[in-house]
Amino acid sequence: MRRALLIAVPYVWLLALFLVPFFIVLKISLSDTELAIPPYTPTLDLSQGWAGIKDFFSQLDFENFVWLTEDDLYWKAYLSSLKIAVISTFLTLLVGYPIAYGMARAPAEWRPTLMMLVILPFWTSFLIRVYAWMGILSNEGYLNQLLLWTGIISTPLTILNTNTAVYIGIVYTYLPFMILPIYSSLERMDESLIEAAEDLGCSRLQAFWLVTIPLSRPGIIAGCFLVMIPVIGEFVIPSLLGGSGTLMIGKVLWEEFFSNRDWPVASAVAVVLLLILVVPIVLFQRNQQKQAEAEK
Amino acid sequence: MTFKTLTLTAVLALGTSAAFAEEVRVYNWSDYIDEELLSKFEEETGLTLIYDVFDSNEVLETKMLAGGSGYDVVVPTADFMQRQIQAGVYQKLDKSKLPNLANMWDVIEERTSRYDPGNEYSINYMWGTTGLGLNVNKVKEVLGDDFPLDTMDLVLKPENMEKLATCGVHFLDAPTEIIPMVLQYLGEDPDSSDPDVIAKAEAPLLAVRPHIQKFHSSEYVNALANGEICVAVGWSGDVLQSRDRAIEAENGVEIVYNPFAEGSLMWSDQMLIPADSPNPDGAHQFLNFIMDAQNMATASNYVYYANGNKASQEFLLEDVIGDPAIYPTEETMSNLYTKSPYDSKTQRVVTRLWTKIKSGT
Incomplete structure (x- = not known):
């Protein structure tokens, strides 16, 4: 009995926080738009009993999904989001790995402080931190003023409102999600393995490449998924730091929802996005499982 | 108790x-x-x-x-x-x-x-009205002293926009304002909801698109005032507020608002109870x-x-009622056009066109 209850908890959680909202969105994606509150039809009318339910289901169809295939905007936006996500994940890894490595190799009594430094920025509102970047990157911003002052450049660089600014914003915001899993896998590593590798004739670089990197792989994979999955659907960073030309699926969703008042198509875009995300999430789960089994 | x-x-x-x-x-x-x-x-x-x-x-x-x-x-x-x-x-x-x-x-x-x-x-x-917000000195520096500062040519001719891009141009991120404006420029009916007529707005906008720094409906107020941009297609009062912020900041930026000589869109904001x-x-x-x-x-x-x-x-105040940028003269008033709402099909065409103009796809 207790066992059943224990198993039930995660399922109830999944049902209430994932499946129910998903089916609501799925239902809207099969509806048609209408000028009313709410702006779609049909809505379930239980007062008519069985006939009402049958009538409700007979009005649902897949035309919004067909619509998504007819305009190349949607897949281009999905692809562009994916591209931005892959590039920024790679950049985050490039920046995050040395930081995690440095933390793991630092004297043990420093580590809590270093950990604190990584987490501390989270205590400030995310929105304020992105706005701060607007102040740093703008044409009259601190970065340009510094570069002009040092004489490295003679005319201000245009960074804000370009994809470069989006990458900077994403790398900055998601960095802790990359550092923490890599750090935790590096910290557990036995340092005598490196000594052994060096004894057997490896140079330091070879030892790093052949021993450290493979041992930290679970952390790298976890970090990459933790960054990439939310970045694909990112809306706030591209809309604040990006230019008008930054095409991302989050933005397309916004336009369908707000400009076209077309909740059904917006929901269809969201359902497809979810299906696209399910693939990496399943891969991530597998990896976690494998790792758990390996540790047994 | x-x-x-x-x-x-x-x-x-x-x-x-x-x-x-x-x-x-x-x-x-x-x-x-x-x-x-x-x-x-x-x-x-x-x-x-x-x-x-x-x-x-x-x-x-x-x-x-x-x-x-x-x-x-x-x-x-x-x-x-x-x-x-x-x-x-x-x-x-x-x-x-x-x-x-x-x-x-x-x-x-x-x-x-x-x-x-x-x-x-x-x-x-x-x-x-919707018109031009200008940083006069910078625009004159770029386009020359004699360029008329109230025509749509300023923001819709690529050769002018190419020069203005050096000091920064913002457009409203509002297709329902910009597309009628382009139609008016082309001599079409700005209030048209015919998809074929609306499509005519595409080519001129794509031609100037590379020179537009950003489409945004509120950032230009500050950006004009602190000199970050020199031209904004924006709303009359917002541009005038920007003018005042520049005066307060005493940064030497001089802002003016001009309705378009070709005719500007007149809009009105209404208060209602849900x-x-x-x-x-x-x-x-x-x-x-x-x-x-x-x-x-x-x-x-x-x-x-x-x-x-x-x-x-x-x-x-005299600088409100007496300012033709706020209370236009009879002549400008007769030149203003209004716009009716798009039905949902036309709206989709307009949004799609707008996405294409902004992102190139």
């Missing part, structure tokens, strides 16, 4: 329920009122005013169509409002509670009644307060937009 406790509880209960009923929630455009008016309203009526802001009609519309927004007064632009009235979003005004309706200006009421027949649902708050307003009585009190001649004048003197209140005109 028991008696005392009882009364105390009763008083507390009454107090809280009263506090709930006595709140008025207003949802208005950003930078669109003199905040002194907000505290004055609270003092005069004893109601608690909760004042939130937005910067796009689309955001407001989505909230209204979702229902249950909790707002008592909202301020959409007339063409959006017309469609929302059809959707059943608003309630009719109880004109017996609005004695200050007598202050309103028949010229503007006649124009807004095209969107809201008989002005049954709405009162006018402000109206204005059908599901929690406090319609308080909402009426707010509308009546706003329609007071002095209050309306205070608002216009602060935001530099013209209003639809005839009686307020004697309280307006």
Whole structure:
């Protein structure tokens, strides 16, 4: 009995926080738009009993999904989001790995402080931190003023409102999600393995490449998924730091929802996005499982 | 003792329920009122005013169509409002509670009644035009002293935009404003909802697109004022507020607003009460307060937009009522055009075109 209850908890959680909202969105994606509150039809009318339910289901169809295939905007936006996500994940890894490595190799009594430094920025509102970047990157911003002052450049660089600014914003915001899993896998590593590798004739670089990197792989994979999955659907960073030309699926969703008042198509875009995300999430789960089994 | 406790509880209960009923929630455009008016309203009526802001009609519309927004007064632009009235979003005004309706200006009421027949649902708050915000010195530096500063050529001819790009150009992120403007430039009907006519706006916009730094509907106010950009296609009063911010900052930036010589879009923002307003009585009190001649004048003197209140005109500052950028001359007035709402099919064409212009796909 207790066992059943224990198993039930995660399922109830999944049902209430994932499946129910998903089916609501799925239902809207099969509806048609209408000028009313709410702006779609049909809505379930239980007062008519069985006939009402049958009538409700007979009005649902897949035309919004067909619509998504007819305009190349949607897949281009999905692809562009994916591209931005892959590039920024790679950049985050490039920046995050040395930081995690440095933390793991630092004297043990420093580590809590270093950990604190990584987490501390989270205590400030995310929105304020992105706005701060607007102040740093703008044409009259601190970065340009510094570069002009040092004489490295003679005319201000245009960074804000370009994809470069989006990458900077994403790398900055998601960095802790990359550092923490890599750090935790590096910290557990036995340092005598490196000594052994060096004894057997490896140079330091070879030892790093052949021993450290493979041992930290679970952390790298976890970090990459933790960054990439939310970045694909990112809306706030591209809309604040990006230019008008930054095409991302989050933005397309916004336009369908707000400009076209077309909740059904917006929901269809969201359902497809979810299906696209399910693939990496399943891969991530597998990896976690494998790792758990390996540790047994 | 028991008696005392009882009364105390009763008083507390009454107090809280009263506090709930006595709140008025207003949802208005950003930078669109003199905040002194907000505290004055609270003092005069004893109601608690909760004042939130937005910067796009689309955001407001989505909230209204979702229902249950909790707002008592909202301020959409007339063409959006017309469609929302059809959707059943608003309630009719109880004109017996609005004695200050007598202050309103028949010229503007006649124009807004095209969107809201008989002005049954709405009162006018402000109206204005969409035109050019310019940093005069920089633009002259780039285009030469003799270039006319009120033509659409300035922002729709690629060779001019190429030069202006060096000092920065913003466009409103509002397809319902920019596309009619381009149609007017091409000599087409700016109010057209024919997809073939709307498609004609694409080529000229794509040609100048590489030189537009950003499409945004509120950032240009600050960007113009601090010299980050030199041209904005924007709303009259916003540009004039930007002019004032530059004067306050004493940074040497000189901003002017010019309506287009080819004809500018005239829009009007209307105040309405949502059908599901929690406090319609308080909402009426707010509308009546706003329609007071002095209050309306205070608002216009602060935001530099013209209003639809005839009686307020004697309280307006000379640099508001006397400024043709705010209260246009008869001649400009006759040159202004208005726009009706798009149906959902046309809206989709317009949004799609807009995405293509902004992102290239």
